[in-house]
Amino acid sequence: MRFTPALATAATALVGSTSGYAVEYLTVAQAQQTIFPGATFTDASLRLTPEQVKFVSQKSGARLRSPDIHVWRTNTGSWFFLDEVLGKHEFITYAVGLDAKGAVCGVEILVYKESYGQQVQNPKWRAQFTGKTAASPLKLDEDIQNISGATLSSRHVMEGVKRILAIHETALAQR
Amino acid sequence: MKPPLPNAEARLRRARPLLGTVVEIQVSGLAPAQLERAISRAFAAITHVQMVMSFHDPASDLSRINRLAARRAVRVDAATWTVLRHARALTRVSEGRFDPSIAPILQRWGLLPGVPHPRQPETNGSAICLLPGRRVRFLAPLTLDLGGIAKGYAVDRAVAVLRRAGVPAGLVNAGGDLRVFGNHAAPVHVRHPTKPGLFFPLGELRDGALATSALTYSGKIQQGTATGALVDPRNGTACGQNLSITVLARSAWLADALTKVVAVDPAAARPILARYGARAVILDTQGRADWLDTPLRHVA
Numbered sequence A: 001m002r003f004t005p006a007l008a009t010a011a012t013a014l015v016g017s018t019s020g021y022a023v024e025y026l027t028v029a030q031a032q033q034t035i036f037p038g039a040t041f042t043d044a045s046l047r048l049t050p051e052q053v054k055f056v057s058q059k060s061g062a063r064l065r066s067p068d069i070h071v072w073r074t075n076t077g078s079w080f081f082l083d084e085v086l087g088k089h090e091f092i093t094y095a096v097g098l099d100a101k102g103a104v105c106g107v108e109i110l111v112y113k114e115s116y117g118q119q120v121q122n123p124k125w126r127a128q129f130t131g132k133t134a135a136s137p138l139k140l141d142e143d144i145q146n147i148s149g150a151t152l153s154s155r156h157v158m159e160g161v162k163r164i165l166a167i168h169e170t171a172l173a174q175r
Numbered sequence B: 001m002k003p004p005l006p007n008a009e010a011r012l013r014r015a016r017p018l019l020g021t022v023v024e025i026q027v028s029g030l031a032p033a034q035l036e037r038a039i040s041r042a043f044a045a046i047t048h049v050q051m052v053m054s055f056h057d058p059a060s061d062l063s064r065i066n067r068l069a070a071r072r073a074v075r076v077d078a079a080t081w082t083v084l085r086h087a088r089a090l091t092r093v094s095e096g097r098f099d100p101s102i103a104p105i106l107q108r109w110g111l112l113p114g115v116p117h118p119r120q121p122e123t124n125g126s127a128i129c130l131l132p133g134r135r136v137r138f139l140a141p142l143t144l145d146l147g148g149i150a151k152g153y154a155v156d157r158a159v160a161v162l163r164r165a166g167v168p169a170g171l172v173n174a175g176g177d178l179r180v181f182g183n184h185a186a187p188v189h190v191r192h193p194t195k196p197g198l199f200f201p202l203g204e205l206r207d208g209a210l211a212t213s214a215l216t217y218s219g220k221i222q223q224g225t226a227t228g229a230l231v232d233p234r235n236g237t238a239c240g241q242n243l244s245i246t247v248l249a250r251s252a253w254l255a256d257a258l259t260k261v262v263a264v265d266p267a268a269a270r271p272i273l274a275r276y277g278a279r280a281v282i283l284d285t286q287g288r289a290d291w292l293d294t295p296l297r298h299v300a
Helices: A028-035 A050-060 A123-127 A155-172 B032-052 B061-068 B078-093 B100-108 B150-164 B252-264 B266-275
Strands: A002-005 A021-024 A041-043 A068-074 A079-086 A090-098 A104-114 A146-148 B010-018 B021-030 B128-131 B135-138 B169-174 B177-181 B186-191 B199-206 B208-214 B220-222 B225-227 B244-249 B279-283 B288-291
Touching (some): A090 A155, B021 B032, B021 B150, B032 B150, B078 B150, B150 B177, B150 B208, B177 B199, B177 B252, B244 B252, B252 B266, B266 B279
Parallel strands (some): A146 B186
Antiparallel strands (some): A041 A068, B010 B021, B021 B169, B208 B244, B220 B225
């Protein structure tokens, strides 16, 4: 183990930084190939009916923010969902792969961003993270690379996965 | 500009929701396809640890021993066995300052589900009996929670899998329990103990592990006093309030578990840290960093 401290002496005050923390792990195309290597994808995005929205909320216990669902079908009959969760301080874009039988076969985080300012609630600010392609990489603050001390809980993402399973059940399982 | 070589070495950074947090893996030094395969195996290893040591899943090893081991010996998975061996050894060395049998206290505080057993007295990690054939028996009714050690162990497992796959350098970070290996230097920031949007630069870590425990997220307010996942197992009181405790050690399970020993009793922790070749730093709300060892000679 080798450690070089930022400051050499004991009991000194450290200077804090308040910049946000953001990482882009994968573009949408990369996430598709990570979960379903070699597959081809056809956009199968859909809008849920009010009845389906009600079913999803009841079945998953997680509120649906929009009836518009971003989903692709693979050439092998699997499904690739793109979704985002917006917590009090975090914004996470993630993808869920379901096989042809509707079982989860992959969950990948595309973008993780935490902020203690107001911008996380701003739709324009959030819009910069969606629909990213390999040609338009995100500009991020790279000063803070590794954080110790609990990162935000992944509870919202796990709730999102349950929601996607319910969406599949009500809107896609019969196809 | 030269075009990239077809088999060029790559750097990959991936994250998945696991262990109740966001687990990140960074790797470099092999062709992209090999790194992808290695990362996917490392995440599978973490998923396995999560599955066998989950407090919430009734089918996990942990739930099985909590249910049955007071009555009969229960055989467990190799991963669970290793974590229990580490936990028992540290309980002994720390004279009970680390103790996995604190689950009833966390249940009483509402930090773990379920109602504590009415006849279960104080914590008693020394009643965990490890028998040949990876079998576990409790000599008294106990409820274990491996939350204070299993997350670090999962990081160690992931690193072992990456190395076995031939990855020369990388990092695994499970919500602040992180380990770096190979020729990878990781600059690390630590969160302010009570203002999670504020980060302090701690230093640069190579070939080792680091874990931080603080009440930032796990703390709850109960009856006017803050209680959190940092418990003194000897008397069931909350400890480490408004402090962030970071331990540097050779492995992540050790760093993870030693943060609890330091939280309980910083002064008594010094010889225990020294015994394991570990170091600790306590950050207070003023941003003061107090190293629990002699100041280093390095100059940043």
